[in-house]
Amino acid sequence: MPRRPAAALATSGEVLRLIRSGEAATRADIGRVTGLSRPAVSLRVTELLERRLVVEDSEGPSTGGRPPTRLIFNASGGVVLVGSLGASRAQVAVCDLAGKVLADTALSVDVEEGPDVVLPLVMRSWSELLGDRPVSLVRGVGLGVPATVEFAAGRTESARIMASWTGVAIPPIIAESFPAPVFLDNDVNVIAIGEHREIYAGEADDLLFIKVSTRIGSGVIAGGEILRGALGAAGEIGHIPVRDGGGVLCRCGNIDCVDSVASGTAILRQLRARGHEVTSLADVVSLVRAGDAETMTVVRDAARMLGEVVASAVNLLNPSVVVLGGDVAETFQPMVSGVREVIYRRSTALATRNLRIERSRLGPSAGIIGCAHMVLDHILSPEAVDSAGWQPPRSVRSVRSLV
Numbered sequence: 272m273p274r275r276p277a278a279a280l281a282t283s284g285e286v287l288r289l290i291r292s293g294e295a296a297t298r299a300d301i302g303r304v305t306g307l308s309r310p311a312v313s314l315r316v317t318e319l320l321e322r323r324l325v326v327e328d329s330e331g332p333s334t335g336g337r338p339p340t341r342l343i344f345n346a347s348g349g350v351v352l353v354g355s356l357g358a359s360r361a362q363v364a365v366c367d368l369a370g371k372v373l374a375d376t377a378l379s380v381d382v383e384e385g386p387d388v389v390l391p392l393v394m395r396s397w398s399e400l401l402g403d404r405p406v407s408l409v410r411g412v413g414l415g416v417p418a419t420v421e422f423a424a425g426r427t428e429s430a431r432i433m434a435s436w437t438g439v440a441i442p443p444i445i446a447e448s449f450p451a452p453v454f455l456d457n458d459v460n461v462i463a464i465g466e467h468r469e470i471y472a473g474e475a476d477d478l479l480f481i482k483v484s485t486r487i488g489s490g491v492i493a494g495g496e497i498l499r500g501a502l503g504a505a506g507e508i509g510h511i512p513v514r515d516g517g518g519v520l521c522r523c524g525n526i527d528c529v530d531s532v533a534s535g536t537a538i539l540r541q542l543r544a545r546g547h548e549v550t551s552l553a554d555v556v557s558l559v560r561a562g563d564a565e566t567m568t569v570v571r572d573a574a575r576m577l578g579e580v581v582a583s584a585v586n587l588l589n590p591s592v593v594v595l596g597g598d599v600a601e602t603f604q605p606m607v608s609g610v611r612e613v614i615y616r617r618s619t620a621l622a623t624r625n626l627r628i629e630r631s632r633l634g635p636s637a638g639i640i641g642c643a644h645m646v647l648d649h650i651l652s653p654e655a656v657d658s659a660g661w662q663p664p665r666s667v668r669s670v671r672s673l674v
């Protein structure tokens with residue numbers, strides 16, 4: 272392990288990062304990895320112990336003699352509140368500081384009713400899920416929403432989708448009840464973070480997540496981090512136009528966006544136009560199972576058009592894995608195989624040399640798990656830990672939001 276130069280002394284926040292990541296488990300490890308002197312290590316560890324970010328494990332391995340005290344990240348030293356908002360339902364949860372779900376529930380919501388209706392519902396659920404735990408235990412809050420989000424401002428940014436939410440800064444509203452840093456992100460970004468961290472971390476750090484559901488969206492993980500772009504609009508794959516889309520007007524105002532020709536909504540619309548009485552994806556599943564040739568054609572066409580757009584994204588981003596999620600991709604094997612075929616045909620040889628195309632493995636909890644990681648990455652970063660914001664949970668403190 273290389274020693275750090277003395278000029279760049281590791282802070283308490285960096286020492287915590289080493290303990291959380293497993294790179295250092297004892298005071299001696301910390302000294303070895305950071306190059307800090309023994310008193311300097313002791314100072315930082317004492318601070319982390321006092322702030323209850325770290326606890327000592329007296330049950331060290333018995334190797335004869337007195338084992339060195341092990342330092343463990345205190346995952347129960349606080350909680351984060353997370354929520355994943357969809358068009359008609361929301362999942363909310365309380366997680367510990369390792370991202371483990373402690374309590375969760377699902378809510379029926381109509382997101383179009385706006386933040387004045389939806390946010391109080393979500394916040395009431397968080398209060399119920401907290402139970403006897405004091406609000407002062409809440410270290411951070413995260414919400415994934417089905418809209419483009421200007422990440423730093425915590426504002427949604429979609430003129431025609433979730434119109435009643437547009438321009439509303441969500442964090443101050445939530446922080447009034449839960450005084451902690453609040454983070455808002457696009458729902459697909461949050462799912463991409465969850466899928467990457469739980470399934471692919473360290474193995475595939477360049478990942479493209481495509482959600483095919485009522486709508487089509489994507490989240491890009493580049494070098495292990497979510498790619499948000501300058502303001503938060505990166506990954507808006509749904510509004511890239513396709514060839515031969517038939518001239519369909521998209522809800523964004525453009526023609527033949529992949530969202531308007533290959534999403535679950537588009538598949539239902541096309542089947543209805545061909546005289547099938549379908550109202551939900553379950554109806555489409557039945558037709559696929561029954562081997563209905565027309566339905567198979569519609570699904571394959573959708574897969575071809577989506578595949579073209581994903582192939583361009585693969586050329587641009589060179590991911591090592593493309594993950595297809597959302598209920599359409601998870602339900603229809605012809606969709607996945609169709610997309611796979613087009614990607615291999617239309618992407619460059621180098622971009623597809625080691626490319627894997629997989630179905631989502633995390634399932635419906637991906638949103639809240641990803642949200643927990645998004646919040647924890649921020650509130651446990653060395654910079655956040657070294658700032659004055661993180662104090663022991665003795666009483667309700669007014670912690671200024673980071674956003």
Ligand SMILES: [Zn+2]
Nearest residue numbers: 510521523528
């Ligand atoms: Zn569009």
